[in-house]
Amino acid sequence: MALSVTRERDVDLRVESVEGGGGGLSRVEQGLEVEFDRATVVRKRRSVGARTDRGTWVRIERRQLSRLREHGWDGTECAEALTDIAKPQWLKSVAWKDLTDGAMWRADETTLLPGHPVGTAVLATGPQLPEEWWRDLNASLDALAGQRTARIATPDTELITQALVNRTIQAAFPARADTAIRTWVPAHADLNWANTTGPQFCLFDWEDWGNAPQGLDSASLLGASLAVPALADRVRRERHRDLESRDGKVMTLFVFAKFAGPNAHPGDPRVSVARQEAAQLIQELQAA
Structure with a gap:
């Protein structure tokens, strides 16, 4: 019997719904135990960000599985090991695979920007x-x-x-x-x-x-x-x-x-x- 292959598709998060589906805001809220201020949501082509009720920022990113094999995608977390650089502090993350869409999702929680x-x-x-x-x-x-x-x-x-x-x-x-x-x-x-x-x-x-x-x-x-x-x-x-x-x-x-x-x-x-x-x-x- 032939195995089914999930077809990857390009997604622009500036126009796709970010409330439901594989990378919905509610799913991230549950995983990180936060609530988003919907008025602060910022949407980019491959990421969505928002302020939380505990005074932090969460950035949600989607990447195709094929890109992960070459690139990885834990840059924000790994950057926490860097010193003497003016950058936000990484706090927590959750990640999951969308079985229907050939993609991985990751949400990173960091301290707020100073401006x-x-x-x-x-x-x-x-x-x-x-x-x-x-x-x-x-x-x-x-x-x-x-x-x-x-x-x-x-x-x-x-x-x-x-x-x-x-x-x-x-x-x-x-x-x-x-x-x-x-x-x-x-x-x-x-x-x-x-x-x-x-x-x-x-x-x-x-x-x-x-x-x-x-x-x-x-x-x-x-x-x-x-x-x-x-x-x-x-x-x-x-x-x-x-x-x-x-x-x-x-x-x-x-x-x-x-x-x-x-x-x-x-x-x-x-x-x-x-x-x-x-x-x-x-x-x-x-x-x-």
């Missing part, structure tokens, strides 16, 4: 951030890079490898340059303006962290800032040691390639700047 997200992932106007914010950003990223882990980062939920770096850059910027990575360090791997808080700095959403080429986080924040020249310049100054390193230049090409390649959105104000900077970076890598 609101600085903005959307990519900014169009400059935020008003105190000097202490930049100091804490630098301290956290430097502390993270100095630690050790066996995890491999998954930016955009894709395991980062040398082959991925080469393929991504070549597809967008086909000029020949040596993009071999020399130094791998722990990285958040999803550093953007929607995953940081202000005016007090805190870095959250640690699902994809792990070892990555040096400079990935700094390049990611730069890429999210290019539409605001003064903000991009500030990121360059603050993270110059990463961005001016050889691997940092490769990572900047990698980040820019994701939004400034041949299929770039015509309305993205970052594209022309990214392409100009990419041409300069390729020349520098060719000359090195």
Whole structure:
């Protein structure tokens, strides 16, 4: 007799019901023994979050089983072992398999953020951030890079490898340059303006962290800032040691390639700047 195979399907939690089904809010409430404030629910493509009645935050994530084989998904829990980084404290989690949908669900409970997200992932106007914010950003990223882990980062939920770096850059910027990575360090791997808080700095959403080429986080924040020249310049100054390193230049090409390649959105104000900077970076890598 043939065994039935559960067919995986892509789900966008911004439009799917989050009350019932395999990953319903009520199921998480029961598992974590909390009640959600429905007025605080935040819905993203692959996650849903809400504040609880005990003054904590719960993030619920759905991932296909096929992705778990390669990526894992306990990043928030594993990040609790990291030290000297401004981030929420992990408290508890529950996980379960949806037998009808080919997916795994996980809910992580953490302490509340000290403020609101600085903005959307990519900014169009400059935020008003105190000097202490930049100091804490630098301290956290430097502390993270100095630690050790066996995890491999998954930016955009894709395991980062040398082959991925080469393929991504070549597809967008086909000029020949040596993009071999020399130094791998722990990285958040999803550093953007929607995953940081202000005016007090805190870095959250640690699902994809792990070892990555040096400079990935700094390049990611730069890429999210290019539409605001003064903000991009500030990121360059603050993270110059990463961005001016050889691997940092490769990572900047990698980040820019994701939004400034041949299929770039015509309305993205970052594209022309990214392409100009990419041409300069390729020349520098060719000359090195």
